[in-house]
Amino acid sequence: MGFSKIWVHGESTEVGAATITLELLAKARELADVVEVVMAGDADAVAAELGDHGASTVHTIGALNGGLVGPRLASAIAAATGAGEGPNVLLCGTTYDGRDVAGRLSVKLDVPVITNVVDLVVDGDRLIGQEPVFGGTKDVFTGFIGDGPAIFLVRPKSFPAEPSGGPAATVAGLEVGDLGGTGGAMVGERFAEESTGPRLDEANIVVSGGRGLGDAEKYEMIETLARLVKGAPGASRAVVDAGWVPYAYQVGQTGKVVKPTVYLACGISGATQHLVGMKGSANIIAINKDAEAPIFGIADLGIVGDVHKVLPKLIEALEARA
Amino acid sequence: MDVVVCVKQIPDPADPGELDAETRTLRRDVKLILDESDSYGVEMALQLVDSAGEGEVRLVSMVPNSEMSGLRTALAMGAASAVLVSDEALAGSDALSTAKVLAAAIRRSEPDLILAATESSDGYTGTVPVQVAELLGLPSVTFGREVTVADGVATVKRQTEAGYDVVECPLPAVVSVTAGVVEPRYPSFKGIMAAKNKPVDELDLAGLGIDPTTVGWSGARQEIVDVVDAAARESGEVVVDEGDAHERILAFMDELKVL
Ligand SMILES: Cc1cc2nc3c(=O)[nH]c(=O)nc-3n(C[C@H](O)[C@H](O)[C@H](O)COP(=O)(O)OP(=O)(O)OC[C@H]3O[C@@H](n4cnc5c(N)ncnc54)[C@H](O)[C@@H]3O)c2cc1C
Numbered sequence: 001m002g003f004s005k006i007w008v009h010g011e012s013t014e015v016g017a018a019t020i021t022l023e024l025l026a027k028a029r030e031l032a033d034v035v036e037v038v039m040a041g042d043a044d045a046v047a048a049e050l051g052d053h054g055a056s057t058v059h060t061i062g063a064l065n066g067g068l069v070g071p072r073l074a075s076a077i078a079a080a081t082g083a084g085e086g087p088n089v090l091l092c093g094t095t096y097d098g099r100d101v102a103g104r105l106s107v108k109l110d111v112p113v114i115t116n117v118v119d120l121v122v123d124g125d126r127l128i129g130q131e132p133v134f135g136g137t138k139d140v141f142t143g144f145i146g147d148g149p150a151i152f153l154v155r156p157k158s159f160p161a162e163p164s165g166g167p168a169a170t171v172a173g174l175e176v177g178d179l180g181g182t183g184g185a186m187v188g189e190r191f192a193e194e195s196t197g198p199r200l201d202e203a204n205i206v207v208s209g210g211r212g213l214g215d216a217e218k219y220e221m222i223e224t225l226a227r228l229v230k231g232a233p234g235a236s237r238a239v240v241d242a243g244w245v246p247y248a249y250q251v252g253q254t255g256k257v258v259k260p261t262v263y264l265a266c267g268i269s270g271a272t273q274h275l276v277g278m279k280g281s282a283n284i285i286a287i288n289k290d291a292e293a294p295i296f297g298i299a300d301l302g303i304v305g306d307v308h309k310v311l312p313k314l315i316e317a318l319e320a321r322a
Numbered sequence: 323m324d325v326v327v328c329v330k331q332i333p334d335p336a337d338p339g340e341l342d343a344e345t346r347t348l349r350r351d352v353k354l355i356l357d358e359s360d361s362y363g364v365e366m367a368l369q370l371v372d373s374a375g376e377g378e379v380r381l382v383s384m385v386p387n388s389e390m391s392g393l394r395t396a397l398a399m400g401a402a403s404a405v406l407v408s409d410e411a412l413a414g415s416d417a418l419s420t421a422k423v424l425a426a427a428i429r430r431s432e433p434d435l436i437l438a439a440t441e442s443s444d445g446y447t448g449t450v451p452v453q454v455a456e457l458l459g460l461p462s463v464t465f466g467r468e469v470t471v472a473d474g475v476a477t478v479k480r481q482t483e484a485g486y487d488v489v490e491c492p493l494p495a496v497v498s499v500t501a502g503v504v505e506p507r508y509p510s511f512k513g514i515m516a517a518k519n520k521p522v523d524e525l526d527l528a529g530l531g532i533d534p535t536t537v538g539w540s541g542a543r544q545e546i547v548d549v550v551d552a553a554a555r556e557s558g559e560v561v562v563d564e565g566d567a568h569e570r571i572l573a574f575m576d577e578l579k580v581l
Pocket of ligand 1: 212308
């Protein structure tokens with residue numbers, strides 16, 4: 001099967017290439033001779049940055065004009081593969097669009113997808129994906145059998161994004177094939193939820209709140225604390241499901257993976273599905289009134305205490321310093 | 323409007339799962355329940371049919387072993403009927419094989435809308451809904467957090483990195499919904515009694531026209547090569563708050579020079 005030619009699904013934001021794309025490029029160039037990006041949208045805007053991170057070519061299907069990425073990019077990659085110009089390996093991020101691309105392409109090429117990958121290891125002439133299960137207590141290693149290309153969905157924060165100092169990538173057009181009935185969904189208005197401070201998955205400090213806060217109003221303590229330490233507020237699924245904060249705040253298996261320098265968990269029990277999202281943090285501080293809470297099993301500093309007592313004092317002390 | 327909801331029956335996630343020593347996959351020969359993630363799709367489907375004023379909610383599910391207690395839960399919530407694809411040969415199916423089976427079952431009923439969870443709680447590959455859509459040649463909107471239907475078009479608020487997009491999608495289509503988007507109803511006693519008599523059409527692979535060697539273990543095109551215990555994270559100091567815990571926290575952060 002081989003992995004000499006890897007394509008990375010490129011995603012971008014208003015300010016440049018998405019971090020996940022740069023993370024995937026860092027790993028890809030460690031593994032393969034030919035590393036290229038395949039994306040929708042304005043490739044010229046990110047060609048220099050992608051080149052700096054090791055991509056030699058950026059294949060783009062051009063503007064989407066409101067269409068969704070998934071069916072369009074999948075049909076283009078399938079066509080390239082059919083013409084013998086596709087990759088041996090496609091790396092997509094576990095993102096909203098990454099899953100659409102990987103899923104659609106898997107049907108078109110009739111190959112499975114290896115998902116939730118956090119590392120890729122070489123096994124002869126193929127790549128093996130490492131997937132953590134049971135809250136990260138076990139690692140499962142999975143490889144493809146049969147003809148490729150091999151499609152991997154890789155979780156964000158699996159690899160550090162680092163520039164390698166290459167020249168700007170060459171931009172090349174890629175043709176979208178016949179979409180049949182699959183391309184009908186169209187994006188109308190786009191809404192950005194207001195947020196200040198750093199992004200949850202990029203913040204140096206994350207302050208997360210759980211059900212132990214008691215009620216929605218008390219979550220304000222988390223927001224205040226996050227602002228004071230120039231960090232980002234996060235949450236357990238329990239409080240997201242309860243509607244205290246939007247889904248974008250969720251840390252864990254079905255939310256964001258975060259790896260800040262400090263993760264402060266307040267009133268969070270430490271369910272395995274929460275731990276997979278934050279146990280990669282460099283330092284973990286936990287406040288919980290239950291000395292038996294599982295979160296203490298991975299905390300560098302555990303405080304057995306009441307969030308309603310500890311947090312107001314912490315806020316007061318930080319305000320006094322400011 | 324007819325809505326098909328794809329539902330999965332899974333081992334209770336409250337029980338710590340176990341890997342089968344031989345197949346190295348999650349043991350599923352335990353009691354199965356309705357995946358909570360799917361209860362949101364069922365609820366949303368019931369609400370959409372209700373506001374359309376006509377049509378019904380039908381379920382599609384796949385298991386290797388005839389299990390249907392999870393389906394009964396969704397029927398008790400108000401779904402009208404279910405198709406259960408049950409065949410021993412399905413054990414070990416990857417997401418693509420699962421999608422092929424679900425798509426074949428859905429094809430028999432020609433719904434206007436197909437709902438699914440964004441991902442199952444036990445496997446969480448998160449690819450099945452879009453694979454089903456591609457197999458059926460349909461458009462899809464994943465990560466839906468609000469869905470309305472009017473004049474043959476679904477309007478979906480789709481979760482994005484920054485907030486959400488409003489996506490318009492002609493029906494028929496596949497929409498996947500995130501957890502917590504609606505409040506799933508508890509089955510009433512009447513609902514539970516009624517569910518016992520609702521039709522569950524049990525099919526095997528032959529009945530669905532699928533070659534058993536293309537799914538399950540025999541059709542798998544990926545293999546687990548190893549399972550290892552992950553390195554455990556060491557825990558540090560645990561102190562009981564004596565009114566000075568905030569000082570401990572600040573000292574810890576000062577040490578790291580992050581403030
Ligand atoms: C498939 C699946 C996926 C999931 N994905 C995620 C995910 O991505 N992220 C996630 O977070 N969860 C996820 N969960 C849910 C997870 O299993 C837990 O239910 C959830 O994390 C619990 O949230 P919590 O810790 O806030 O609440 P609880 O478990 O209820 O814990 C509350 C804690 O607060 C403590 N407490 C109470 N009062 C106080 C007080 N006054 N002061 C201090 N401490 C107090 C309690 O001792 C307790 O430990 C998932 C579950 C499933 C099945």
